[in-house]
Amino acid sequence: MQTIPLYRQLADHYLNAIRCGTLKVGDRMPSVRKLMQVHGVSLSTSLQLCRHLETEGWLEARPRSGYFVRQPRRARLIPAQEPTVGKLIDPAQFVGIHERVSEIISQGQRPVKCNLARATGGPALYPHQQLRSLTVSTLRRYPELLTKPISPGGNRELKAALAKRALDCGISISAEEVVITNGCIEALNLALRAVAQAGDVIAVESPTFYGLLQVLESLGMKALEIPTSPSTGISLEALELAMRTYDNIKAVVVVPHLQNPLGSIMPEQHKQRLVALCEAQQIPLIEDDSYSTLVDGDKIPTALKHWDHSGNVIFCASVHKILAPGLRVGWILGGRWQARVNMLKYAHTRYNEELSQIVAATFILSSAYDRHLRKLRSTLAQQRERTAEAIATYFPEGTRMNTPAGGVSIWVEMPPNTSSKAVFDAALEQSILVSPGLLYSNSNRFDHFLRINCGMPYTQDLDDAMRTLGRIIQHKSHLKQHIAA
Amino acid sequence: MQTIPLYRQLADHYLNAIRCGTLKVGDRMPSVRKLMQVHGVSLSTSLQLCRHLETEGWLEARPRSGYFVRQPRRARLIPAQEPTVGKLIDPAQFVGIHERVSEIISQGQRPVKCNLARATGGPALYPHQQLRSLTVSTLRRYPELLTKPISPGGNRELKAALAKRALDCGISISAEEVVITNGCIEALNLALRAVAQAGDVIAVESPTFYGLLQVLESLGMKALEIPTSPSTGISLEALELAMRTYDNIKAVVVVPHLQNPLGSIMPEQHKQRLVALCEAQQIPLIEDDSYSTLVDGDKIPTALKHWDHSGNVIFCASVHKILAPGLRVGWILGGRWQARVNMLKYAHTRYNEELSQIVAATFILSSAYDRHLRKLRSTLAQQRERTAEAIATYFPEGTRMNTPAGGVSIWVEMPPNTSSKAVFDAALEQSILVSPGLLYSNSNRFDHFLRINCGMPYTQDLDDAMRTLGRIIQHKSHLKQHIAA
Numbered sequence: 006m007q008t009i010p011l012y013r014q015l016a017d018h019y020l021n022a023i024r025c026g027t028l029k030v031g032d033r034m035p036s037v038r039k040l041m042q043v044h045g046v047s048l049s050t051s052l053q054l055c056r057h058l059e060t061e062g063w064l065e066a067r068p069r070s071g072y073f074v075r076q077p078r079r080a081r082l083i084p085a086q087e088p089t090v091g092k093l094i095d096p097a098q099f100v101g102i103h104e105r106v107s108e109i110i111s112q113g114q115r116p117v118k119c120n121l122a123r124a125t126g127g128p129a130l131y132p133h134q135q136l137r138s139l140t141v142s143t144l145r146r147y148p149e150l151l152t153k154p155i156s157p158g159g160n161r162e163l164k165a166a167l168a169k170r171a172l173d174c175g176i177s178i179s180a181e182e183v184v185i186t187n188g189c190i191e192a193l194n195l196a197l198r199a200v201a202q203a204g205d206v207i208a209v210e211s212p213t214f215y216g217l218l219q220v221l222e223s224l225g226m227k228a229l230e231i232p233t234s235p236s237t238g239i240s241l242e243a244l245e246l247a248m249r250t251y252d253n254i255k256a257v258v259v260v261p262h263l264q265n266p267l268g269s270i271m272p273e274q275h276k277q278r279l280v281a282l283c284e285a286q287q288i289p290l291i292e293d294d295s296y297s298t299l300v301d302g303d304k305i306p307t308a309l310k311h312w313d314h315s316g317n318v319i320f321c322a323s324v325h326k327i328l329a330p331g332l333r334v335g336w337i338l339g340g341r342w343q344a345r346v347n348m349l350k351y352a353h354t355r356y357n358e359e360l361s362q363i364v365a366a367t368f369i370l371s372s373a374y375d376r377h378l379r380k381l382r383s384t385l386a387q388q389r390e391r392t393a394e395a396i397a398t399y400f401p402e403g404t405r406m407n408t409p410a411g412g413v414s415i416w417v418e419m420p421p422n423t424s425s426k427a428v429f430d431a432a433l434e435q436s437i438l439v440s441p442g443l444l445y446s447n448s449n450r451f452d453h454f455l456r457i458n459c460g461m462p463y464t465q466d467l468d469d470a471m472r473t474l475g476r477i478i479q480h481k482s483h484l485k486q487h488i489a490a
Numbered sequence: 491m492q493t494i495p496l497y498r499q500l501a502d503h504y505l506n507a508i509r510c511g512t513l514k515v516g517d518r519m520p521s522v523r524k525l526m527q528v529h530g531v532s533l534s535t536s537l538q539l540c541r542h543l544e545t546e547g548w549l550e551a552r553p554r555s556g557y558f559v560r561q562p563r564r565a566r567l568i569p570a571q572e573p574t575v576g577k578l579i580d581p582a583q584f585v586g587i588h589e590r591v592s593e594i595i596s597q598g599q600r601p602v603k604c605n606l607a608r609a610t611g612g613p614a615l616y617p618h619q620q621l622r623s624l625t626v627s628t629l630r631r632y633p634e635l636l637t638k639p640i641s642p643g644g645n646r647e648l649k650a651a652l653a654k655r656a657l658d659c660g661i662s663i664s665a666e667e668v669v670i671t672n673g674c675i676e677a678l679n680l681a682l683r684a685v686a687q688a689g690d691v692i693a694v695e696s697p698t699f700y701g702l703l704q705v706l707e708s709l710g711m712k713a714l715e716i717p718t719s720p721s722t723g724i725s726l727e728a729l730e731l732a733m734r735t736y737d738n739i740k741a742v743v744v745v746p747h748l749q750n751p752l753g754s755i756m757p758e759q760h761k762q763r764l765v766a767l768c769e770a771q772q773i774p775l776i777e778d779d780s781y782s783t784l785v786d787g788d789k790i791p792t793a794l795k796h797w798d799h800s801g802n803v804i805f806c807a808s809v810h811k812i813l814a815p816g817l818r819v820g821w822i823l824g825g826r827w828q829a830r831v832n833m834l835k836y837a838h839t840r841y842n843e844e845l846s847q848i849v850a851a852t853f854i855l856s857s858a859y860d861r862h863l864r865k866l867r868s869t870l871a872q873q874r875e876r877t878a879e880a881i882a883t884y885f886p887e888g889t890r891m892n893t894p895a896g897g898v899s900i901w902v903e904m905p906p907n908t909s910s911k912a913v914f915d916a917a918l919e920q921s922i923l924v925s926p927g928l929l930y931s932n933s934n935r936f937d938h939f940l941r942i943n944c945g946m947p948y949t950q951d952l953d954d955a956m957r958t959l960g961r962i963i964q965h966k967s968h969l970k971q972h973i974a975a
């Protein structure tokens with residue numbers, strides 16, 4: 006364990022006070038002298054504490070009056086626009102996202118100085134040392150693990166561990182119902198193939214995770230994009246309208262918590278209504294739970310699956326973003342389609358390798374996992390705030406965004422007509438990788454958006470990159486206005 | 491390294507002499523006295539040597555005359571029947587193999603005393619110790635391997651290692667062309683999805699690996715079963731006939747070496763003709779190379795891909811049967827469909843975990859790999875011969891089989907009308923798992939066949955199981971004849 010310097014511990018203490026409103030914008034911070042006295046620390050520690058909070062953007066120094074809680078810059082940013090509910094996009098409108106995505110991804114494969122396109126935390130946020138020693142001890146426990154046939158049906162320890170942890174988000178299942186997959190992406194493939202086939206229409210959030218659009222296209226299914234709120238998630242009104250308009254919707258796919266890219270979180274009532282709506286319409290509901298564990302605070306939000314009593318909800322998740330970006334361990338609860346999901350998994354890739362499953366299982370059941378999650382969430386919260394501040398500081402006027410209550414990404418709306426592809430290209434030339442908005446819809450509606458990663462420690466290099474990115478956006482947005490003029 | 495007892499070393503020496511015909515059936519073995527003298531060993535070692543070869547079924551003792559090379563029992567078995575070429579099966583004839591396979595597989599998931607249904611060698615045949623220590627050293631080399639994002643495009647070391655080893659079977663490619671998959675089964679999924687879609691007809695060998703039939707069914711594609719010879723593989727005449735009969739064949743899938751279940755090996759000329767035929771007809775040819783490394787002898791046979799000059803051959807393989815049944819590392823060379831295969835892999839399961847890839851890469855490039863392969867092939871050859879002998883000894887009259895020149899399985903034809911499902915059920919009651927013939931075709935043509943694994947050390951327990959199995963088959967085959975009479 007690294008020891009945290011005293012001034013940092015105290016800074017965290019005051020940061021919490023600011024976050025929860027005990028210290029409000031404009032409030033005076035206790036004086037340096039007071040800090041020394043109250044905490045029994047030296048002058049230099051007190052000063053370090055205040056300066057740290059100043060650089061982090063929480064305090065401002067006023068000459069001869071001391072430090073005051075600052076209005077964060079991002080509070081001055083316009084929040085993201087709510088979607089227009091009445092407008093549905095023809096599901097057949099666009100095909101080819103697959104190639105668009107592939108092109109962007111392959112361009113982004115060269116090593117860059119600053120990768121803002123990821124949807125995970127940086128490696129330092131994950132318990133690599135612990136996982137490494139678990140790997141070694143697992144091999145000692147099962148010496149023939151790599152060379153003996155994989156246990157039929159996948160690893161029991163992991164299934165049991167996941168079933169146990171699922172209780173935390175309100176899901177009560179037996180270990181046998183868990184099917185282990187190669188990440189959440191395989192789970193989504195299996196879920197979609199279990200309930201639909203080529204030519205079918207699938208309702209998805211808009212904007213949505215490009216991976217999902219790509220999977221749909223590769224399966225020959227059509228995405229029907231449902232307007233989605235940056236704060237409360239998929240619009241139930243729009244979804245109901247869609248269900249009345251199209252009679253061939255074969256599934257609804259949603260990310261109820263920390264939607265990718267929006268970061269929206271569905272209110273409890275919305276979730277309950279969504280489950281009931283799909284159930285009433287007999288349309289399978291696929292829940293992508295990639296991020297719920299990363300929601301700020303200590304309570305993991307309740308899964309859609311919790312309200313499912315007929316097996317109409319298929320639940321997909323993975324450890325990718327939560328425990329270890331280097332592991333391809335995901336899982337699926339197939340609901341009514343359990344048997345079919347099992348068959349499809351077997352035909353798709355067989356059972357997963359066991360080593361990483363046992364490692365994940367052991368860690369997930371330990372108390373170290375809880376400690377890891379607490380630390381991960383609070384680190385992410387800090388990094389997210391720093392990134393949001395940087396966006397507010399460096400990005401041009403007209404930029405809009407919401408700061409989500411958890412997760413690893415911020416969805417940023419650039420000034421109108423700024424091309425995310427042009428920004429992507431220009432940023433890549435400066436060795437900065439961003440995720441352009443045009444990947445998140447089959448339409449061009451999000452062409453002036455970017456998804457910005459905030460999973461990395463906020464270093465000087467990162468700050469420089471954000472400043473450069475801000476300048477690029479400024480330039481590209483002007484360019485567009487000139488051309489438009 | 492375990493040291494091999496002296497009598498075993500000598501036994502191997504004489505076994506080789508018998509195998510290559512230096513000592514022929516009926517020849518007299520050198521006398522015990524002669525053996526002592528020639529090899530400078532004790533009486534007891536000489537006796538042990540002869541008794542060992544006697545129990546192994548190679549020698550018989552004749553009272554007062556010594557030991558003689560025995561006629562192996564399996565030489566008296568009728569070889570398997572060659573297929574009738576003119577009869578094609580309507581590809582739409584049967585759907586439901588998926589469920590049939592799932593049922594058999596789930597029944598076979600309880601632990602059994604003797605598992606003869608596998609298509610791999612026993613764990614002892616694979617280098618678990620070496621792979622384990624490579625795993626540990628790899629984690630030391632890359633401490634953040636489990637927690638950092640996976641390198642885009644998959645692991646370079648493994649791609650390079652596979653490209654290098656591919657030279658041995660006549661394939662010359664660059665490392666970038668290799669796409670790493672979750673086993674050969676994912677490779678087959680990607681290959682089929684790259685060139686065909688639901689409703690299309692795919693020509694396959696008959697009998698064929700049930701996994702392939704299952705994949706086709708899950709993708710909504712139709713299997714057109716092409717008669718296949720137990721010795722020379724797919725019938726090119728039948729395939730040509732099929733191509734003339736059906737104009738919607740979208741791919742041909744073959745296992746040219748040690749076909750599963752037949753064990754057939756295509757002659758060089760056949761392979762060349764097959765590649766040319768598919769090329770001329772513009773029908774993609776998918777090569778499943780799961781077993782070629784297990785062909786007896788030191789020369790790995792030439793891949794179909796070797797003769798491919800237009801990218802019409804897609805090559806699929808894995809380390810599953812060769813290096814480590816516990817690893818899910820496969821690969822695919824997409825030929826003309828390279829870009830599409832890449833996209834599909836990304837949408838299917840993303841890139842594979844890196845740890846096992848690096849471990850496999852390091853081992854594959856070492857000389858330990860060559861040593862492992864030599865030992866694996868010779869151990870399999872011995873076990874295959876023992877198993878074949880047991881079949882010849884214990885199975886009822888009317889049993890037919892070929893002993894393949896490599897691999898881990900023997901395909902056995904039981905007396906006509908013996909139901910493989912009945913044998914499967916009865917064997918399972920005795921805690922013996924076999925792989926019933928009805929899994930290997932959408933028709934019922936192979937219902938009286940079994941695939942018998944010969945990858946495990948031939949112990950007394952295994953011999954007992956083979957005897958029990960023989961009795962079960964005897965019983966079930968009589969039963970059928972009574973009912974028929």
Ligand SMILES: Cc1ncc(COP(=O)(O)O)c(C=O)c1O
Pocket residue numbers: 124187188189190191214216260265293295322323324325335840
């Ligand atoms: C919403 C969502 N679902 C699924 C995935 C894919 O997850 P995995 O890496 O576990 O396959 C991602 C990854 O970015 C995601 O954001």
Ligand SMILES: Cc1ncc(COP(=O)(O)O)c(C=O)c1O
Pocket residue numbers: 354355609672673674675676699701745750778780807808809810820
């Ligand atoms: C011919 C053939 N192809 C593919 C496979 C599946 O291989 P893997 O385990 O590498 O996915 C098998 C396994 O039995 C096989 O026999």
